[in-house]
Amino acid sequence: MSDAAESTGNGTASGSLMGARQPQIAGARLVQGQAVFAADVSLSGMLHASILRSPVPHARIGRIDADAARRAPGVEYVLTGAEAAQLSDPIPHYLDPAPIGGKHADVRCLAVDTVVYAGQPVAVVAASSPNEAKAAAELIEVDYQPLPHVLDAQAALAPDAPRLYDGWDDNVVLSFGQKAGDVEAAFEQAEHVISGSVSVQRSAASPLEPRAYVASWNAASGRLTLYAATQNPHTLREMLARSLRLRESDVRIITPSLGGAFGSKMPSHPEETLIPLLARLAGAPVRWVEDRRESLLVGGREQVHQFEVAADGDGRVRAIRNDIVGSTGAVASLPGWAMVLMAALAMPCGYNVQDCEITYTAVATNKAPWNAQRGFGKEAANLVMERIMDAVARQLELDPAEVRRRNLVGADAFPYTTATGFVLDSGDYDAVLSDALELFGYEDERRRQRAAREQGRHLGIGVAFEVMPEGGAIPGVGGGFDSATVRINPSGQVTVLTGVTSPGGGNDTALAQIVADELGAELGEIEVVQGDTDVCPFGFGNGTGRSVVTGGSAAALAARDLRERLVSVAAVMLEADVGDLVARGGKVVVAQEPERAVALGDVARSVVTLSHLTAMGVEPSLEASRVYRAPHVNHIPDEQGRMNPYPTYGNAAYAALVEVDIETGTVTPVRVAVCHDCGTVVNPLLVDGQIQGGIVMGLGVALGEEVAYGADGVPAVTTFAEYLMPRAADVPEILITHRETPSPYTLLGTKGAGEAGLAGAQAAIVSAVEDAIAPLGGRVTELPLRPPAVLDAMDRRAT
Amino acid sequence: MSQQVQIRLRVNGDAHEVAADARTLLVDLIRDELGLTGTHVGCRTGHCGACTVVLDGRVSKSCTVLAAAADGAEVTTIEGLAADGVLHPVQEALWQEHGVQCGFCTPGMVLAAAELLAENRSPVDDEIRRAIAGNLCRCTGYENIVNAIRRASAS
Known part of the structure; x- marks a missing residue:
């Protein structure tokens, strides 16, 4: 018994x-x-909000004429930036760059005298119906006096680039470098020095449920209740108490069912301050529901990595240099910008490379702000590490899986402190890789690939290892x-x-x-x-x-x-x-x-x-x-200033098979196999579900999803007709197996699995596409790999 | 100026007569006038399928239909699918196979899949994937949704 x-x-x-x-x-x-989702909440006497947003990326705001809107049918209140600025304070930052060496900018719920991105809220209308609110918002006349704008991070770094913020001497939000070991010596002694780059596009987390907020004030008690599609209600409560000048105990946040988030519903968005303020002024509950155009404004991921790697003749990586530049859009009170920082800190992921020099720069540009996106920059770290492994394999003519095996942290090395100070908790990376390759049928697929090439078909096999730091505890922010x-x-x-x-x-x-x-x-x-x-x-x-x-x-x-x-x-x-x-x-x-x-x-x-x-x-x-x-977090900096902010490090290996049509550049993903280790699995149904969803999101960001901007600084992608998320028929076979190496630190042996799938799938698919076109001299440096980009990559001959 | 129109329609078997702004979309009438909030709004451009309902016997995206155009129509929403508290086989299978995560796309997915199975008792995977190609899901990666529909077809 x-x-x-x-x-x-x-x-x-x-x-x-x-x-x-x-x-x-x-x-x-x-x-x-x-x-019940937030947009389903309906209160007695509730009004509906519509937000007027800047149509231009950078301008001074002159006169705003809202008289016609105020007279429009059904309108109860029209709020503009000047009035909002009198009645509310700047929204506190989730993670302010200033105390850690970056720059601060105030963020308000409505622009006051300047707009810095197309889509920035400028005014808001409360009316009896959504249609009336929208019609009235369109009657507001705003005099925009255009200023020069800059969309590209490199361009924004030029000395004569337009500046987003008065008082900033450049557009750098935060720039930092980290160096461990003796990088110079390693490069001097290296048998091989290989350089490369990878550029990641701006994407959107784009959960199916848009954000929605319903604000209601209790006239008797003066308390605010906000039904909010938010991931972090307690964090939001404090932020709103400050921006709305309330006692925190007078704010109640209720999060009904959330229809997906993937980071995009972390606080605080301007509307989270704006809608309660509007409800107070209008004297009635107010509901605002984001539309898809607005949802796609919330960006992330756009960054360029320039790397250099020192390797031995046997494929062992001795040292890495990587410079990361992220185009983080306008400053927001959201955590998103810090994904650039985390991309740097998460390197070199699961690989045993102690000599590293990693620099990063988060750059403000006249695009809409970033918010968190699944992976939180750690996916970019994994991606660049896998680009490095492929570059080494190609240069040395070694099997890509074998190069990874030779560089992974050994099973006997845990707890393992990385060059950036993360302390990998536990695992058997080599066994995870072996299991993934076996599940995938790696040797057989290599044989089929060779046979297919003789028939003129271009199959590609990609391998990737994913280390996903989870359960983060950030000093000054919290968690853990x-x-x-x-x-x-x-x-x-x-x-x-x-x-x-x-x-x-x-x-x-x-x-x-x-x-x-x-x-x-x-x-x-x-x-x-x-x-x-x-x-x-x-x-x-x-x-x-x-x-x-x-x-x-x-x-x-x-x-x-x-x-x-x-x-x-x-x-x-x-x-x-x-x-x-x-x-x-x-x-x-x-x-x-x-x-x-x-x-x-x-x-x-x-x-x-x-x-x-x-x-x-x-x-x-x-x-x-x-x-x-959670134990296994260290916030006391070591002699090199390094900390370990994550208690657990889930890990996984991926193998992907794609077929590339070299005439059209079309990529057809065929199979993704993964072996995942998140320690003790409480519920494999849920964990596999996370992994499957993450893999398909990784497929999307590898192959199709992109929020492109026109040269005019306005997003060219505003609907799902342009933002190409994978549909059911686009998804390959997905095979999953597990290894359970319980965390020796956490109570139940669990490690976080919430962000699993994305990083490894993205990296493995990219690797597979390059593998398919490599015999033609193709080299992948830019995502996403839509057909024109694949054709370009084939023209980009290896150097 | 907004113009009011009278709209008569049957929803999940119940007759309704609603006076609505002529600009009202069917999805908004269903949600705001009838209070059936299981029909969701994900895009308002017909791309995501969260607003899928059955309109006169065919799955339709209710954000692409003016409510006035549904005058006289027979509509089934997700609330009308389970009979006497017994889940439709597609609903039961989506639950058991974890083909539902956040549940936002699910009502549309259920109705699209139910229509497929009404017409094709034993679809192959390609047919399943085509049948739900108009319904976006951001959580599941579709794998378990396809598994669920296959399971429902066998029940």
């Missing part, structure tokens, strides 16, 4: 749900369209811990209140599984409450693959505390020793005499109704609250 073996502690739980392929607990609601309260009522239902939120991946289900196991409750009795700052304990929401590692562990600890209390009461009720009891299946049971049992709900009822009899040994409480702070 497995329970007996586990009943070593005080009434341990059964553990049957860990690792179960458990479908989402919210699944029935989701498939019936019953989930989360909170949970687990409650039971006398009817036996269990409520989990958590500081983590779900963007749609199903972490509520994982938390329910963990709590069911720890408490010995039935899964069906567990409800998970997320995203309400009045109800849930303080937490950092979702992002950086943190939810199960931190929130899941906090829930486990709280459930354990509650279980211990309930079991000790049950011991009195059953007249048994605590050590003989187990909690399982909704009951506390004498392990060796299963007929002696009491339902958890009955124990709970006894706690509150017989507190002076059965519960004398415990606090008569039906809830427990705990915080879990």
